[in-house]
Amino acid sequence: MKISNVRTRVFEWKGHTVPPTAHFCSNAMDELWDKGDSMGTFRFHGWTTVEIETDTGLVGLGNVALAPRIAKAIIDQYLAPLVIGQDPFDYEYLWQRMYRSTHAWGRKGIGMAAISGVDIAIWDIMGKAVGQPVFKLLGGRTKEKIPCYASKLYRTDLKSMQEEAQSYLDQGFTAMKMRFGYGPKDGPTGMRANLDSVAAVREVIGEDVDLMLECYMGWNLEYTKRMLPKLERFQPRWLEEPVLADDIDGYAELNRLTSIPISGGEHEFTHYGFRQLLEKRAVSVVQYDTNRVGGITAARKINAIAESFSVPVIPHAGQMHNYHLTMATLASPMAEFFPVHDVEIGNELFYYLFEGDPEPVDGFLDLDDETPGLGLTLNERYFDQFHITE
Numbered sequence: 001m002k003i004s005n006v007r008t009r010v011f012e013w014k015g016h017t018v019p020p021t022a023h024f025c026s027n028a029m030d031e032l033w034d035k036g037d038s039m040g041t042f043r044f045h046g047w048t049t050v051e052i053e054t055d056t057g058l059v060g061l062g063n064v065a066l067a068p069r070i071a072k073a074i075i076d077q078y079l080a081p082l083v084i085g086q087d088p089f090d091y092e093y094l095w096q097r098m099y100r101s102t103h104a105w106g107r108k109g110i111g112m113a114a115i116s117g118v119d120i121a122i123w124d125i126m127g128k129a130v131g132q133p134v135f136k137l138l139g140g141r142t143k144e145k146i147p148c149y150a151s152k153l154y155r156t157d158l159k160s161m162q163e164e165a166q167s168y169l170d171q172g173f174t175a176m177k178m179r180f181g182y183g184p185k186d187g188p189t190g191m192r193a194n195l196d197s198v199a200a201v202r203e204v205i206g207e208d209v210d211l212m213l214e215c216y217m218g219w220n221l222e223y224t225k226r227m228l229p230k231l232e233r234f235q236p237r238w239l240e241e242p243v244l245a246d247d248i249d250g251y252a253e254l255n256r257l258t259s260i261p262i263s264g265g266e267h268e269f270t271h272y273g274f275r276q277l278l279e280k281r282a283v284s285v286v287q288y289d290t291n292r293v294g295g296i297t298a299a300r301k302i303n304a305i306a307e308s309f310s311v312p313v314i315p316h317a318g319q320m321h322n323y324h325l326t327m328a329t330l331a332s333p334m335a336e337f338f339p340v341h342d343v344e345i346g347n348e349l350f351y352y353l354f355e356g357d358p359e360p361v362d363g364f365l366d367l368d369d370e371t372p373g374l375g376l377t378l379n380e381r382y383f384d385q386f387h388i389t390e
């Protein structure tokens with residue numbers, strides 16, 4: 001079998017979107033005086049699909065969510081020529097070929113995200129070729145079902161957040177993640193607002209539901225050191241991305257500071273990047289996203305490294321490209337799940353673009369033993385809601 005063609009398309013949502021609101025989610029732009037719509041550069045309203053065809057008629061489907069237009073250009077110009085004519089089962093060789101040939105600029109960030117999209121499509125092909133779901137190629141069914149946590153609760157008014165948290169309880173979730181809306185520039189009143197939002201959610205969900213707290217790179221080391229002791233009474237499952245992804249020593253200092261586990265990794269790349277995070281004990285939860293980190297080929301290596309450090313892997317985003325890895329390793333105890341709703345931040349756009357992702361039932365997801373490959377197809381019902389660039 002040989003790869004005969006690589007087709008990339010950029011899907012940019014032109015349908016209804018929920019307008020941004022102030023303090024929606026703390027983020028890396030908040031430190032700037034002219035931050036404007038600070039989440040503007042962190043919306044996922046576009047996605048790149050990667051369809052890799054073989055000379056035997058199979059089509060593998062991959063995806064990239066970061067900088068979709070750039071990802072398409074990288075795949076079209078640099079990566080497609082490296083894999084066309086090759087055997088997809090030589091996936092490690094093909095990964096090294098893509099990694100090494102773009103090493104000067106592609107080992108982190110959008111270069112590695114583009115490699116991820118190609119790699120995911122290659123694994124979809126391999127599963128389809130042998131008639132097995134991808135997780136069966138990675139280690140098989142290590143769980144009867146995958147526990148998952150509801151992930152939204154962006155900062156709005158406290159009553160709306162309490163109603164949203166209650167809705168996840170009503171759906172049977174026993175874990176959920178909320179976002180902070182304030183950071184260092186908002187001073188003591190912002191701290192109070194942050195603490196009040198956690199108290200409000202805890203008031204609804206009680207003490208026996210896991211609550212994760214998301215800073216999305218919007219705090220800094222000094223502010224987080226002040227916040228952590230104040231947050232301990234809420235017993236969060238983890239505090240996520242309090243500092244910039246490059247501040248690995250800051251992560252490590254925070255992770256040693258209190259009983260609250262620090263999580264991160266959705267903005268880290270390759271098994272080399274995660275070796276650094278783990279050797280420095282910088283995170284207590286590894287959160288790569290397979291469509292960024294280097295695809296399934298890199299993610300499975302990270303799973304093994306994390307397992308050797310006894311650090312759990314709970315990938316960013318849920319979504320099929322991550323679920324197969326979580327199913328195939330005991331090192332990954334659960335998955336993130338983005339509730340489906342109107343397009344807002346854009347994490348939920350995945351459901352408008354693809355069909356096949358499992359629906360959670362009582363806080364659990366399952367994958368089908370009989371569906372070969374990743375189990376995803378493009379959702380053509382919404383194509384008219386997208387501007388599509390071939």
Ligand SMILES: O=C(O)[C@H](O)[C@H](O)[C@@H](O)CO
Nearest residue numbers: 025151216316317345347
């Ligand atoms: O952990 C997450 O889910 C990510 O940080 C979100 O996708 C991001 O959009 C901010 O909430």
Ligand SMILES: [Mg+2]
Nearest residue numbers: 214240241266
């Ligand atoms: Mg996050």
